[in-house]
Amino acid sequence: xxxxxxxxAAVTAAATGAALLLPTGAMADAIGxxxxxxxxxxxxxxxxxxxxxxxxxxxxxxxxxxxxxxxxYAAGGGITxxxxxxxxxxxxxxxxxxxxxxxxxxxxxxxxxxxxVGWLVGxxxxxxxxxxxxxxxxxxxxxxxASYRFQQTPIRTLSACGSLATVTxxxxxxMVGAGKLIQLLFGLDYLVAVILVGVLMxxxxxxxxxxxxxxxxxxxxxxxxxxxxxxAFMILAKFGFSPEAMFKAAVDIHPKGLAIMxxxxxxxxxxxAISLGMALMxxxxxxxxxxxxxxxxxxxxxxxKSVFYATGFIGYFYILTFIIGFGxxxxxxxxxxxxxxxxxxxxxxxxxxxAITAIIGGTNMAAIHTAHAVGGDLxxxxxxxxxxxxxxxxVAGLTLAGASAVSHDLYASVxxxxxxxxxxEIRVSKITTVVIGIVSIILGVAFxxxxxxxxxxxxxxxxxxxxxxxxxxxxxxxxxxTRGAVMGGALGLISAIVLLVLGPTVWKAxxxxxxxxxxxxxxxxxxxxxxxxxxxxxxxxxNSEQAQKERRAFEAQYIRSQTGLGAExxxxx
Amino acid sequence: MNQNAQRIxxxxxxxxxxxxxxxxxxxxxxxxxxxxxxxxxxxxxxxxFLGTPIGSGVTTWGIPIGVFTIVSAFILTGIYxxxxxxxxxxxxxxxxxxxx
Numbered sequence: 001x002x003x004x005x006x007x008x009a010a011v012t013a014a015a016t017g018a019a020l021l022l023p024t025g026a027m028a029d030a031i032g033x034x035x036x037x038x039x040x041x042x043x044x045x046x047x048x049x050x051x052x053x054x055x056x057x058x059x060x061x062x063x064x065x066x067x068x069x070x071x072x073y074a075a076g077g078g079i080t081x082x083x084x085x086x087x088x089x090x091x092x093x094x095x096x097x098x099x100x101x102x103x104x105x106x107x108x109x110x111x112x113x114x115x116x117v118g119w120l121v122g123x124x125x126x127x128x129x130x131x132x133x134x135x136x137x138x139x140x141x142x143x144x145x146a147s148y149r150f151q152q153t154p155i156r157t158l159s160a161c162g163s164l165a166t167v168t169x170x171x172x173x174x175m176v177g178a179g180k181l182i183q184l185l186f187g188l189d190y191l192v193a194v195i196l197v198g199v200l201m202x203x204x205x206x207x208x209x210x211x212x213x214x215x216x217x218x219x220x221x222x223x224x225x226x227x228x229x230x231x232a233f234m235i236l237a238k239f240g241f242s243p244e245a246m247f248k249a250a251v252d253i254h255p256k257g258l259a260i261m262x263x264x265x266x267x268x269x270x271x272x273a274i275s276l277g278m279a280l281m282x283x284x285x286x287x288x289x290x291x292x293x294x295x296x297x298x299x300x301x302x303x304x305k306s307v308f309y310a311t312g313f314i315g316y317f318y319i320l321t322f323i324i325g326f327g328x329x330x331x332x333x334x335x336x337x338x339x340x341x342x343x344x345x346x347x348x349x350x351x352x353x354x355a356i357t358a359i360i361g362g363t364n365m366a367a368i369h370t371a372h373a374v375g376g377d378l379x380x381x382x383x384x385x386x387x388x389x390x391x392x393x394x395v396a397g398l399t400l401a402g403a404s405a406v407s408h409d410l411y412a413s414v415x416x417x418x419x420x421x422x423x424x425e426i427r428v429s430k431i432t433t434v435v436i437g438i439v440s441i442i443l444g445v446a447f448x449x450x451x452x453x454x455x456x457x458x459x460x461x462x463x464x465x466x467x468x469x470x471x472x473x474x475x476x477x478x479x480x481x482t483r484g485a486v487m488g489g490a491l492g493l494i495s496a497i498v499l500l501v502l503g504p505t506v507w508k509a510x511x512x513x514x515x516x517x518x519x520x521x522x523x524x525x526x527x528x529x530x531x532x533x534x535x536x537x538x539x540x541x542x543n544s545e546q547a548q549k550e551r552r553a554f555e556a557q558y559i560r561s562q563t564g565l566g567a568e569x570x571x572x573x
Numbered sequence: 574m575n576q577n578a579q580r581i582x583x584x585x586x587x588x589x590x591x592x593x594x595x596x597x598x599x600x601x602x603x604x605x606x607x608x609x610x611x612x613x614x615x616x617x618x619x620x621x622f623l624g625t626p627i628g629s630g631v632t633t634w635g636i637p638i639g640v641f642t643i644v645s646a647f648i649l650t651g652i653y654x655x656x657x658x659x660x661x662x663x664x665x666x667x668x669x670x671x672x673x
Contacts, residue, residue: 262624
């Protein structure tokens, strides 16, 4: 039993590790322990400054065009499918997936691919079941859709709680990751780094709203995709573009040898494997900052195209990170032309293989060292700047989603009962953005020395267990009622948080108890079906007047969701 | 329900569109679920197979299978978008036109 638990702990730790730049056992990485501040990296800082100035210019341009609530939340609905596809990719491909997955491949080979696959396969589901209906029914937030024919106050409140919980946990992980990473890459103080990220994200979102956020995400996606493409090209070029030759060289030099070509110990028991898969797949379809992006396009047609392009870019990117991870093995563990090991703290003893853990800065630095090896100082600076830009684009999207949940769902619909005027609603949104920015700086500082690895996992599980079931059922099931939605959603939300706290990652690793009460790190296998069962049971047993009215309203909603009759269009300018 | 919506419900084309599009979307969703959870179950139960080299090299079956899973996600979205933005949107346009 003990052995199983340890294995499962390794699974989730690695899973979240990839998501979060986390630290486990052999993988001492950026987020985990203490990080040594590096020498100030001027080429990286200059390139990052250029990025910041350029994006602030865009924010200024966007601010002048952002007047109405529709401009602020949805960029006026005028983003094209291709642009939105890039922005979704920019919103979704975090520094964690770039550095974390490349680091995981560097340390364990094939296992990195398992996570890449999991992070991608939610997208087709988003397209087939959610995107066009969401676009046809909603306005600014996914709660618009979830509450479409129901009582506004309970559903909006619950959806806002689900959104804020997802956003907060995701943000803490990003802030702590950003602080550690920037310390490593730029040689700045942790505090300076966290404040810088917080202030820039407040700037983008309060002044430029969704339009600025979208363009920051597009620029970041283009930078990240071109940088990663260049690296993969340079690595493959060394092996005459033969993957077999590259794998052969990596197997020869890696301490684990041929084992890097097959699944390792990361996913060992079926419940953990399926649970992780469910959380990744359905969590993607319940992330508020991602769902919000579908309201930035003009209609269902463009919404579908967005997912097609996003899936292509994200899938391509994950294949690149796999190649980069193998490149890292070859660049870091093999001696350079002078017989030295510039990226290791110590070279191997004579006749022995170099140790994976000797990498300077931890395994999350694998991609960055590889950039240095293939492209020299300037490219190293560029990739460092890209990593920082990546974090900014993700936190800006998260902040906007959190601010919308407060201003559009809680303030305008619950508190003002739909009678708030647009100017007030935008003002509340901007104030909330500043508050979220300040709170995340404080949380970033508070959690500096904590292991926050589990938080991205938590965000995905909450999104999959609370947001996704309500959203999906409200669009597909005519017999659902307010009571069913609230009970089912609340069951999913509460059970996800409780089981995560009782599980090995928090109960044992964070709180230091000897054994976990709940054996699995990822509770999705239990909490997602529980939410669906709750929605079903509390809906079919609901025979109130209100419930009958809600059921009768389904047909009109259904027609709009299918045909787009009466859907929000793009604004005129 | 307003008049336009009533006309849409009564239009046999609407029933046809919804039936066709839903069947298509669910078929593709199931295809994705089968491919992905097939991969995950292989990882959990079929490590031996995934770790078997193809021919005499070091590249194992796990590599093309993993890459196939990624590529299949993209291809499935492409198939859906192609048909939804062409055939289904044209039917949808006619339905909305006829409801006026």
